[in-house]
Amino acid sequence: MQKYSINRKTIDWSSFTQQVNAKLQGAQSIADTYPAIQLALTLLGDNHSSYTTATGTLLYGTRSISCSDGAPTPVPANPKIGYVKVSGFSGSGTAATVFAESIQASIKQADTDSIRGWIVDLRGNTGGNMWPMLAGIGPILGEGVAGYFIDPDGNATSWAYQKGASIIDQTQQVSVETPYTLRKSNPKVAVLTDRATASSGEAITISFKNRSNTRSFGTSTCGLSTTNSSMVLSDGAILNLTQGTLADRTKTLYGQQVQPDETYYSATAVDKAVAWVLQ
Structure with a gap:
């Protein structure tokens, strides 16, 4: 944590260690350390790091944000709008x-010849693995670098879509065997977000930022627009540690909630997105 945490430069590690060690008193097994690990996750202050025990139980620290929202309003079918x-x-x-x-x-x-544009619905996307999401949405997003991971020292690692594959710094992550090509390239795109759009969902949201002919509608996202890396520990447990901040294709940093271009709630956001695509 001290070497790799996104907040490594601002945490008082002496106080951090003292508090965690105090919580460890009397521990006789790895399982006995879980309360101390949860305290450490809280003290990291990133709201995103987690720990998966060797038996598969997911542990978080105390979080200051909530990634939940109501059920999203359905997007009505329209022959002039592609929806995904x-x-x-x-x-x-x-x-x-x-x-x-x-x-x-x-x-x-x-996809049809009559489509004027697309609606990409990221509402309720609570995250997970961003690479299949990026590979999947690639035909609409378009090819090339769509964003960056940036660490506290300013080192940038790019993410991109190319020829059916999601890519991190030239290394392929997930690939579609027979990638689809849109009938009309570089289409108009409306992106829908809500408070339940989190983590990898926010990475895809950011991928559309500063894309031409694109506008986002809804509410601000959850606020986990940071990147985690997994570290396997000696007993098979996994520490998912937040190590960097997400940035768009212009290297504008996020790290907090991603704001839509137009803030509307529920059905109004859908109506505004539809109207914008059709205008």
Whole structure:
């Protein structure tokens, strides 16, 4: 934590260690340390780091934000608007490829010559694995660098979509075997967000920031627009540690809630998005 935390330069590590060690008193097993680990996660102050025990239990610290919202208003079918929903997803491997391909399949199914633009619905996307999301939405997002991870020292690592694959700094992450190409390239895109758009959902939201012919509608996102890296510990437990801040293609940093271009609630956000695509 002291070496890699996103807040490593601002935390008082002497006080941090003292508080965590005090919580460890009497611990006789790894399981006995869980309260101290949860305290450490709280003291990190990033709201995003977590710890998965060797038996699969997910532990968080005390969080100062909540990533929840009401049920999203459905987007009405319109022959002039393509609609695609990108939900949260936490799988990997083959499951991640299948998830990416399912998004591209829904894009292909919705695409027609009469479409004037697209609505990308990220409401309720609580995050998980961003790479299949990015690979899936790529045909609408377009090719090239869409954002960056930036650490506290200012080192930037890019993320991109190219030829059916999501990419981190030239390294392919998830790839669709037969990527779809839109009938009309570089389309008009309206993005929908709400308070339940979090973490990787926010990464996809940011991917559309500063894209041409694009506008976002809804409410601000949850505020977990930071990046986690996983560290496997000696007993098989995993520390998911927040190490960097998400930035858009212009390297504008986020780290907090991502604000929409137009703030509206529920049905009004949908109506405004539809009207903008059609105008």
